[in-house]
Amino acid sequence: MFKGPTTIRDHSFEANLFARRAFIAFIFVLALVAILFINIYQLQVTSHDNYQTRSNDNRIKLVPVAPNRGIIYDRKGVILAENKPVYNLEAISENIKNLDNSLKELTKLLNISEQQQTNFLNDIKHNRRFKSQILKSRLSEKEVALFSVNQHKFPGFKIEARLARYYPYGDTLTHALGYVAKIGKKELLKLNSENKTKNYGASRDIGKLGIEKFYEDTLHGTVGSQKIEVNNRGRVLRTLNFTPPIPGQDLVLTLDIGLQQAAQEVLKGMRGAITVLDAKDGGVLAMYSNPSYDPNLFVHGINSKNYKKLLNPDKPLINRATQGRYAPASTVKPLFALLGLNEGAITETSKIYDPGFFQIPNVKHKWRDWKPWGHGTKADGYKVDVYKAIEQSCDTYFYDIAYRLGITKISDFMAKFGFGEKSGIDIFEETTAILPSVEWKKQRFKEGWYAGDTISVGVGQGYWSATQIQIANAINILANKGVHNPPHLVSVTKQGSTVNLINNDEKEPIILKNLHYWDIVLNAMHNTVKKTSGTAHEAFKGVNYDPAGKTGTAQVVKIAQGEKYDEKKLKEKHRDNAMYVGFAPFNDPEIIIAITVENTGGGSSVGAPMARKVMDYYFANKTKELAGTP
Structure with missing residues (x-):
């Protein structure tokens, strides 16, 4: 039986096919080995430092x-x-x-x-x-x-x-x-x-x-x-x-903890601030604002209950010495007298008639003096000079000066004493407050400046506001006859190196047309304390140092024309602020003091007596140090 054709194997073809496949496999294996060696080289040589560092990071x-x-x-x-x-x-x-x-x-x-x-x-x-x-x-x-x-x-x-x-x-x-x-x-x-x-x-x-x-x-x-x-x-x-x-x-x-505690004790139970400066260099000897709070509460994280206690109407979180905005009131009258003398608006001997109020010609409104019948006497024709105006804090006298000078001259001059700008003290919590001017009112209220606006500014009221540190700084400049010693809290580092007071810019001294003008104003401030008619005389009776100063009572709310100020009828927050500024000793000032007490009224009855207590401590302590007793 026929079985079909017989397939004859091509051994030569099969051998060639196997050889080709074996070669390809060899090349593939060789490539894999090459890749392996390349990776090993990459790890062990090229990237050794990187992986060594990463390895160390796991243990170091x-x-x-x-x-x-x-x-x-x-x-x-x-x-x-x-x-x-x-x-x-x-x-x-x-x-x-x-x-x-x-x-x-x-x-x-x-x-x-x-x-x-x-x-x-x-x-x-x-x-x-x-x-x-x-x-x-x-x-x-x-x-x-x-x-x-x-x-x-x-x-x-x-x-x-x-x-x-x-x-x-x-x-x-x-x-x-x-x-x-x-x-x-x-x-x-x-x-x-x-x-x-x-x-x-x-x-x-x-x-x-x-x-x-x-x-x-x-x-x-x-x-x-x-x-x-x-x-x-x-x-x-x-x-x-x-x-x-x-x-x-x-x-x-520059702070003195003893003086600071004395200031705290004096302000106990009141809202306000006390600042004491070294008259020689502007160092802050004391700066206390009341009410205050314990800073240790914040170090470890204050809880909500304690923080809520600080958010009360008395505002303890505010530094009233540098952030409180107050009408400077009569504390700036010496500066107005200085400006009036320098501009020729007044002289050392010139006088004005003081009936107890001031009126702008052809205007019915009366700007009243704190003394309804005025400060003049029959003997002097009811007239007041610059000395009596400062000693007795005569409002009418300074209404008149302000009206005749105008707001531009006033604003420019007061700026030289640091009003309207930061004082230079080395803390960030400070406001510039307001030094009014024509430009300021136009920007703030979109209206022009009126003559009536200037009258209130003449007694440190109206649109004018200032911080206590500004007022203290201005009095320091005045006591030093135009020389600026910006206030600062840090003296040096404990290591002895000086500290850069970045807020303190050097300023040129204030130059007046006649140096005697300084003496006129400073002597009047001295009389304010020394003369029996002076508003601060009662408070400083019997002191064994020689102070000079100026009282102030700042209105918080306006009193309508024809009405009298009656604190019993006003809410406490609407009552006057008591103020005092001063320095001592008179002939060679060592310290400057500024007092502000909210809603207590009476710079002479409240502010001056408080200033005396603080100054008494300073001079008593100085006497002990000189005597070498503890």
């Missing part, structure tokens, strides 16, 4: 070390702000296995409040997970012991000992010193914009107000670091390298 960490904040002293070396050790319960969120359960158990163990838990969770949310955050600060010794015994139950949590700011004098210095508190979003953005974030890598706090904020760069210091080796659980095995931080510089202030 660079930890920033916070510098100690500089200490703040008063002029005699008394500590006003220091650093005290505190124990905080902290946690790194990425190391916590069960956050909710941990918080629940810790609350039972250490009585963690809901507010503390909320703050902790917010901090974790808005910060990097590897950064330690505080759950509870200022642990007691008992709480530290309780946690230490149970620490193994709370992975990721630990007790950290840190130095925290402490203000031993509490509310006595708050508005001058300010305080530090936790760095917030606003500060973080500012630090980042100024390329300072790295320097705050280990810092929790930053200056928020006062000296603490103004001199933040000086007080903070420079961050240090330590290179540590850790195991796979994050436990520190050893320190490989340590670069110590550079502590912040200590500051010596």
